Amino acid sequence: MIDFVALGSAFDILLGSWQPWLVVIPGLFIGLIFGAIPGLSIPVAMAVFLPLTVYMDFLPAVLFLTAIFTGGGFGSGIPAILMNIPGTASAVGTAFDGYPMAQQGKHSQALGIALTSSTVGCAIGYIVLMLFVNSMAEAVLKLGPVEMFLVAAWGLTLIAALGSNDFSKGLIAGLMGVLISAIGMSGTGEIRGTMGFIYLLDGVPAVPALIGLFAASELFRLIGQNYIVSDAEKRRISFGQILVGVQATFRYPGILIRGSFIGVLVGAIPGVGASVANLISYSATKRRSDTPEAFGKGEPGGVVAAESANSSSEGGSMATLLALGLPGGAATAVMLSAFEMHNITGGSRFMSENLDIVYSIILGNFAQVILLFIIGLGFVFVASSVVRVPLNYLIPTVFVLAIFGSFSLTGNMVGPITVFVFSLIGWLMRRYDYPVAAMVIGLLLGKMAEGELIRSYQISGGEISFLLQRPIALVISALLVLSIVLPIIKGHRKRKAAQIAAISI
Amino acid sequence: MSKSSIETRLDWGHLGLLAIFSLATLVFLYDTLSESFRLENVIVILPVSLLVILLCAVQTVSYFRRSRSESSIVNDQNLAGQMVAVESAKQVLKQSRVPVFMALLGLYVLGLIYVAFDLSTFLFLFFALWLQGEKRLVFGAIYSAVLALALTWGLRYMVPFPFPTVFF
Numbered sequence A: 001m002i003d004f005v006a007l008g009s010a011f012d013i014l015l016g017s018w019q020p021w022l023v024v025i026p027g028l029f030i031g032l033i034f035g036a037i038p039g040l041s042i043p044v045a046m047a048v049f050l051p052l053t054v055y056m057d058f059l060p061a062v063l064f065l066t067a068i069f070t071g072g073g074f075g076s077g078i079p080a081i082l083m084n085i086p087g088t089a090s091a092v093g094t095a096f097d098g099y100p101m102a103q104q105g106k107h108s109q110a111l112g113i114a115l116t117s118s119t120v121g122c123a124i125g126y127i128v129l130m131l132f133v134n135s136m137a138e139a140v141l142k143l144g145p146v147e148m149f150l151v152a153a154w155g156l157t158l159i160a161a162l163g164s165n166d167f168s169k170g171l172i173a174g175l176m177g178v179l180i181s182a183i184g185m186s187g188t189g190e191i192r193g194t195m196g197f198i199y200l201l202d203g204v205p206a207v208p209a210l211i212g213l214f215a216a217s218e219l220f221r222l223i224g225q226n227y228i229v230s231d232a233e234k235r236r237i238s239f240g241q242i243l244v245g246v247q248a249t250f251r252y253p254g255i256l257i258r259g260s261f262i263g264v265l266v267g268a269i270p271g272v273g274a275s276v277a278n279l280i281s282y283s284a285t286k287r288r289s290d291t292p293e294a295f296g297k298g299e300p301g302g303v304v305a306a307e308s309a310n311s312s313s314e315g316g317s318m319a320t321l322l323a324l325g326l327p328g329g330a331a332t333a334v335m336l337s338a339f340e341m342h343n344i345t346g347g348s349r350f351m352s353e354n355l356d357i358v359y360s361i362i363l364g365n366f367a368q369v370i371l372l373f374i375i376g377l378g379f380v381f382v383a384s385s386v387v388r389v390p391l392n393y394l395i396p397t398v399f400v401l402a403i404f405g406s407f408s409l410t411g412n413m414v415g416p417i418t419v420f421v422f423s424l425i426g427w428l429m430r431r432y433d434y435p436v437a438a439m440v441i442g443l444l445l446g447k448m449a450e451g452e453l454i455r456s457y458q459i460s461g462g463e464i465s466f467l468l469q470r471p472i473a474l475v476i477s478a479l480l481v482l483s484i485v486l487p488i489i490k491g492h493r494k495r496k497a498a499q500i501a502a503i504s505i
Numbered sequence B: 001m002s003k004s005s006i007e008t009r010l011d012w013g014h015l016g017l018l019a020i021f022s023l024a025t026l027v028f029l030y031d032t033l034s035e036s037f038r039l040e041n042v043i044v045i046l047p048v049s050l051l052v053i054l055l056c057a058v059q060t061v062s063y064f065r066r067s068r069s070e071s072s073i074v075n076d077q078n079l080a081g082q083m084v085a086v087e088s089a090k091q092v093l094k095q096s097r098v099p100v101f102m103a104l105l106g107l108y109v110l111g112l113i114y115v116a117f118d119l120s121t122f123l124f125l126f127f128a129l130w131l132q133g134e135k136r137l138v139f140g141a142i143y144s145a146v147l148a149l150a151l152t153w154g155l156r157y158m159v160p161f162p163f164p165t166v167f168f
Helices: A004-016 A024-036 A042-055 A058-075 A077-083 A089-103 A107-141 A145-156 A158-162 A167-181 A198-202 A206-222 A239-249 A253-267 A274-288 A300-324 A330-341 A348-353 A355-388 A391-410 A414-431 A436-460 A464-469 A471-504 B003-009 B012-035 B045-076 B078-095 B097-114 B117-131 B137-158
Strands: none
Touching: A004 A355, A024 A042, A024 A058, A024 A077, A024 A355, A042 A058, A042 A330, A058 A077, A058 A107, A058 A300, A058 A330, A058 A355, A077 A089, A077 A107, A077 A300, A077 A355, A089 A107, A089 A206, A089 A274, A089 A300, A089 A436, A107 A239, A107 A253, A107 A300, A107 A355, A145 A158, A145 A274, A145 A436, A145 A471, A158 A167, A158 A274, A158 A436, A167 A436, A167 B012, A167 B045, A206 A391, A206 A414, A206 A436, A206 B097, A239 A300, A239 A355, A253 A274, A253 A300, A274 A300, A274 A436, A274 A471, A300 A330, A300 A348, A300 A355, A348 A355, A391 A414, A391 B097, A391 B117, A391 B137, A414 A436, A414 B012, A414 B097, A436 A464, A464 A471, B012 B045, B097 B117, B117 B137
């Protein structure tokens, strides 16, 4: 599994020169800042700073970009916790329990939990990458549309878990999200729901829509209040409480490890990545919990599940990039550009001829994880002061940042208009108790589910027996069914036991 | 219980939202079916649309049932009803700022398209601060100007796309 000669060479490369390390800390800071500002995504940060890598050697260039990737992976969780506005789609699950914790005055703890889960998740992702880089890449090649559809379907099942007060409201919101995601030109060339607007041919941009939905539901609700946390005593910024959060993370080892593995596996699938991984992990954790009703109300385990998965998916996406030369998402696509700028092509030949460089990248990322933890502690301490900023300044400022960020994502006015329109929808939905998160999940996964379902249908010719020829699909199907059925059986048994106990009293 | 008491308990906003969801779904379904009846085109949209319309109908019926039962409870609890009314009056006053803020946000987005990024951002920030109760107008103006200019400069530096500005 590990070539120890190449591993030794990797240590020599990394310890023999200070040059690769020079770019890591600035990279982490850039990632943290871009991730923490809603709308400014990690790929945007990497694309902006990509030209700088021309002047670097290959290894520092890749370490610089992975530092942005790593920093951004955690950074996006900060506004999700403090303001209920996920910096990117990968932090949607973090907001579910992180923000309720912040409202209870546990913002420092929530940030400590998110930072630790993120760093541990990222480290596990890279350990898995180091051990199984080749086998992971081979497994990815065996995945087809059936398996991809099942992964999307798994993520979509979270919709059912979100309408806890009124199941049908959650379902309406989620299904509306699926329909909105289908607007534009379909994979088979049909144009649907564009109302003649040429800008909608590419569909509704998901990230500006999610910013609008989350930002509206929260910022509009906060109008008239003075601070995010109403109790002055609870607004205190405490480094001690951040450390309490760090410690608290290790009370959830099962969630941490499961989330990390879900992240690395889902992250390895091209086109899926962190935005799906955090939802699947959150969903799996909530279903397996003995107290699922505590989720969404400030349950630390929810933050651990989402953050460990979205960070470990980085390791998975690097596996397909290094071993196959395939970018799993926008961030790794930018990294692929850096490869090309240095005349390097990822793939099996690159792996066999440059295993020492591959190990250097992986080991360099371990060091980045440790640095992220140290820098992150200081960063979250400063960032948590958001709760002390008066809302009359914070609300307009965040709106402007969201509008600018959405423009930078789409490159035209579709981004800002989308934020505005979905702001209104989000506010209305929240007012009448429709979970906006369910609509976001439908929006993020709907298009993928539809595309993969169509491809599965085309390949199989509509024969269900085709599924029996796909062992990975059968395993995912079994896991999916178990993840839905087991909590129902568990809940039924619990209710029965409670009834028996009540009768015996 | 009189018919008018049920009517006063109805929240037309919620019913309006359900109507918007249903209508938008119907329009989208019609548009999809007029494009093509191919299975690939309707494989997700047709079942999902029908389910949304069904759920909206169920939600509307159950909403009317809930409203009826809540009305009788409120009639039985006069004092509690009055307290709720005072609280909701405060809430209404607070919430009245929301539509104004929404309109301001809409004007801001229009301003980005038809005026300029820096000027529109300055105006949005300034009026939003004023709307939020900022009494120090000079400080508000300075804050708005500095933030608007800094963000516009940052955006100009960062993105390759053209956008209208006054100063950069």
